[in-house]
Amino acid sequence: MMVKSKHLDQDKGYLFLLYGSLFLALIVVALGAFTRLTEAGLGCPDWPGCYGFLTVPQSAEHIAKAVQAFPDAPVEVQKAWNEMIHRYVAGTLGLLVALIAFLAWRKPSRDKTLPSILLAVICFQAALGMWTVTMNLMPIVVMGHLLGGFTTVTLLFLLCLFERRRVHSAANVSAETGDEAIVGAEQQDVQVNIDDEPASPAPHRIGGKLKLLAVSALVAVGLQIALGGWTSANYAAVVCTQLPVCEADWAGNYDVSAFHPISPTNETYQYGVLNFDQRVTIHATHRIGAMVVSVLVLLLAFAVRRPLGAIASISLVAALLLQISLGVTNVVALLPLSVAVAHNVCGLLLLLVVVKTTLGVFARQTSAARTSLRESGRLSHG
Known part of the structure; x- marks a missing residue:
């Protein structure tokens, strides 16, 4: 029994690390939005320190040195702290992700693909954080940094789902057959389902149309998040103050050049460099995208209410309604600060709900296919 207890305790500790990292990643995303919305993205003009220091310069002597070293970037202590707190927390998350990858490769039964991808993403995310400062908030870099944060959270979320199911499966096997089973489970992959309940025959058939709808909703949410990042990075969030689309003649002055990934050359991109029509184009497109996402998510919620259950359907509708309300x-x-930050975090929440629903659709389809295959085998041998 000691072998079983040791392995289970290690896996529970690993799960605790994953859950803690996921929670910290959510905080990093919220802090990133707060930093961006308080115009603190250039609160420290260098990277990874702040005015040449490891922390924010506050004494008269340190401030004098900072001014001398960066004469074009006056010290604003509050903005500098906003930026550095974000860096400290993001750096801690990076260390935890490195630990996750290390522990994953130490144990044969643990998934290694997701931790490896996650480590690569977090390294690239650090580079984007540096370029955000060194390239003076270039919109494509700012948007990429936001998408990198969302990708990090999503990968951690998937890893939590898969590892939780693997650990629960291994625990159930060991409870039934003893230590040999748990040791054997360490040497092979455990079949993982993303549903909380054991695999069972699907009471409702899942066809190709539902899978296509789920993937379409997922892609639409991802594109809408990118549009939101582009809107924020180009300071286009408040150019339209009326509903449903915009009070300006956005259709008549629609300018596709607003979406060119390389912005006009400028010393700094803080406060934006695009003209009014281009910003209106971005904002209007983001709102139209929200309408498309709303339709697809509502259709998906209606379609999964039977095969996946009421909870999956209600979760989609609740996340969508909350996001629309915040928007x-x-x-x-x-654009009140607290609501704007919440809008970013809720966009991530909606993404995670759609990701889990999409996985549920494909996992249930696979489960149904296996059940059908087993039934066919029994009939052929009956």
Whole structure:
């Protein structure tokens, strides 16, 4: 029994590390949004330190040195702290991800693909954080940094789902057959389902149309998040103050050049460099994208209510309604800081819900196919 207990305790500790990292990653995304929305992205003009120091210069002597070293970047202590706190927390997350990858490769039964991808993403995310500062908030870099944060959280979320199921499966096997089973499970992959309940025959058939709808909703949410990042990076969030699309003649002045990935050359991109029509184009497209996402997510919620259950359907609708409410509040209240940060975090929440639903659709389809195959085998031997 000691072998079984040792292995299970190690896996539970690994799961605790994954859950903690996921929670910290959510905080990093929220802090990133807060930093961006408080115009603190250039609170420290260098990287990874701040005005040449490991922390924010506050004494008269340190501030004098900072001014001398960066005469074009006056010290704003509050903005500098916003930026450095974000860096400290993001750096801690990077160390945890490195630990996850290390522990994953030490144990044969643990998934190694996701931790390896996650480590690569977090390294690239650090580079994007550096380029955000050194390239003076170039929109494509700022948007990429936001998408990198969302990707990090999504990968951690998937890893938590898969590892939790693997650990629960191994625990159930060991409870039934003893230490030999748990040791054997360490040497082979455990079949993972993303549903919380054991695999069972699907009561409702899942066809290709539902899978296509799930993938379409997932892609639409991802593109909408990118549009939101582009809107924020180009300071286009408050150019339209009326609903449903914009009070300006956005259709008549629609300018596709607003989406060119390389922005016009400028010393700094803080506060934006695009003209009014281009910003209106970005904002209007983001709102139209929200309408498309709403339709697809509602259709998906209706379609999965039977094969995946009421909870999956309600989760989709609740996340969508919350995100729409926050978006409308941003418009009518002219982008209050707390609501704008919540809008970023809720966009991530909606993404995770759609990801889990999509996985559920494909996992249930696979489960149904296996059940059908087993039934066919029994009939052929009956």
